[in-house]
Amino acid sequence: MEVLLQVLIGGVLLGGLYALVAFGLSLIYGVVRILNFAHGTLLAVSGVLASLAFSSWQMSPLLIAALLAALIFFCAYGYYHLLLRPLARRSHFEATVGTVLVTVGTLMILSDLTAVAAGATQRNIPLRLEALELGEIVVSTTQLLILLGIAVLTAVMHLILKHTWFGRAVRGVTQDPLGAEICGVQSTRLKALTFAFGSATVAIAAVLYVLSFPVDPYMGFGLTVKAFTIIVVGGVGNLPGALLAGVFLGVAEGLTGLYWKPEWAPALSVILMLLILVAYPKGVGAKS
């Protein structure tokens, strides 16, 4: 029973982190209409960087998160303008294969460079706070803090989407790009901003992630697949949907590990995604 509860808590935690990753990807897909295959790898790389920063300079995880988010925001902004924007002018087929190749190439470069620079080993931030005991159940304070972090980040994103100019523009373009453009949304600038914003959220998710799970340079693509599964289930641009789907996936993976074999957990999301795509070819959240 205790093990099950621990697995459930771990699953919710992991699922919440998946949801954060998925949400960045979903924002980007909704506005820029590209599948960023390097999205999960960004978490892996940011996680390695965060762990290095912690072990080298004993920086506070909060500070690391802020610095990483700023760094990745600017890098992603430049990356979009330099590598992705020019592809939008091409024919549909060329734009599709072009973005696939660019983002997959980025994925390979990021993984390899990180592995060469920091080693292909698993890393985390070994920050352990005193555990909390609620009767039989032991809850680690770190886990609680991460949950809090996820909740705060989700709430902030929700507020940004609902109540700022940027958020309204994002929602408008996601629903109807042409209509939003006619109403005065500068789509190129918005696309670059969204790409940068979505990528920056991954940096924060990465710091939360390394606080309780190990990262390595090659884990990224698996995360991208999970994030995409979550988008398909939760709907593009749908924050509560992503959170629910993420928690579902996290718990399902935990239970697979508990009742069967943990090495099958990575296959779960792919199979789930294929099944869902078969039942709902345009995504569960999409209106037919």
Next chain:
Amino acid sequence: MNKSMNAGIGWVVGAVVLAALASLPFLGNAYFTTIAFTVLIAYILGQSWDWVAGEMGYVNLGHYCFYGIGAYAFAILLVGQWPFWLAICFAVAFTALAALLISVPLFRLHGDYFAFATLALLPLMEVLAYNLTPITNGSDGIVLPVAQVLQPAYLIALGVCVVTFMVTLRINASRFGYALKSIRNDEQVAETVGVRIAPVKRRVLVLSAAFGAVAGAVQAWQMSYIDPASVFGLNVALVPVAMVLFAGSGLRWGPLVGVLLLASLQQWLLVSVKGFQATLYGLIVLLIGRFMPGGFLRAQWVQQVPWVRSLAREHHEYMRKADPKGSTTAQARELPLSRPQNLGAAPLIELEHVRMQFGGNVAVNDVSLRIQPGEIVGLIGPNGSGKTTLFNCISRVYAPTAGRVLFAGQDLKDCSRDQIARLGVGRTYQIPRPFGDLTVLENIAIPLMFSAQPLSPHDAMREAQAFVEYAELGHRQLERADKLSVQEKKALEFARALACKPRLLLVDEVASGLTPAEVQRFVEHIRHVRDRYGVTVIWVEHIFSALEKVVDRVIALEQGTLIADGPLAEVVQNERVLSTYLGSSAPPSPKAGVQKC
């Protein structure tokens, strides 16, 4: 004469190159033979990928899965003491079967979703290969019981390469190839001109998987060892794709040129650079994606370079020009359509209480009508009144929520779009939807290839010429359809619908936005196909002056409901038509040619 000489030179050059390649393993340099072998394998993979991507427009990022499944199946059988040929055949058959199964869910998806789902197959396969330890030996991989098979492996790969190239040529000269090309351009239109797309998509994926499996099996044999990362790894999987895109996907020589150049570069890098291999691959993949996703052979400068230019030709540029005889201007108004002697008295198309509902929005509400063979019926009504939706219900682009559609007494309920096209329903689209990257002639030839009496591409091209002349597009017949002006596209749509050899022609606002002279031409065409070939026509149009000249009666729709049915002069006097559509208190005279305001 010149052309056949060129072809002759081509064959001779091809034979010499092949002979040289075949003798390579006997020259004693194992290093060069190994490099050439990897190039051959890359070509098989790249070209078989391009049948799905370049020809059909589906970006299958998981093509490498088939390579891996083939390699594993072959390795497992060989370890199990199967004879070589039996093992390879069985591995290919097994992979083809796997492709057939996976095609069911995959082809429910389009565009980005298809690309992503196929890419996600790679990690799935990798997990399977790692975890099904009793079968695959897990991360230890499989050691094959062979040694020193470079020579035979090379010769087999060369043979398969030649076959791959031949299959590519065959595809592009066949009806199957045109089905792929029509799917690439517009699946829905492909169906409404008679192409049965589902089996075509399945078949091409299975074919491409089979060739991928051969490549995997032969390479596993040559390397005598496989493990999950080397056959399902993400960084190896996209290299053949990048190679094809580098030179030009969908071109005859594109995959070959791309593979030759990049595989050579890859070998050079492997030898001369230590470390950062994956970064370099990634950089190559990234740069190709950023700067030449359409292929460098399609760039402007290539046209200036004499030898390279001939490598950059699109497939259709190789199609032999159709025989010009039989298309003189005197015969231009003669179409190869049958002339029915007796149209019969039974209604050709009958709608019974047809209703089409999207959520809470009722687009067509309980419409019943019958149209006799040989009638020309105008369909009028304000924008959004359900005219196009009614067409879509007939050609089964939508399945009606309720009611029956009978064509020549046959219920269309269980018919697919392509069957309806073959039964004899041709249609145009309000916004023209030609197959953009095909020529005008090919656009018209495709319905002729997939009609009830299918023609070979060669015959279809010849017969299409009559339709091209009829639409007065003769001077542009070899140009790409997306280069045409709007009027020309409309003329092309009309001709393509006629090439479906329809008994019922659904014409959707073909005259709007045209000059009076052009409108007049369409009016004459519509009358001509009815008078001469007995084609029944339903014409959606707002231009009353045009309708008036040719229709036997008009039907008016308003918010999905049929509100009037009768001769034009009567319908325009109808009070509901006046108040909802024409919007005038003074009864307009049909003779004055009232247009919709």
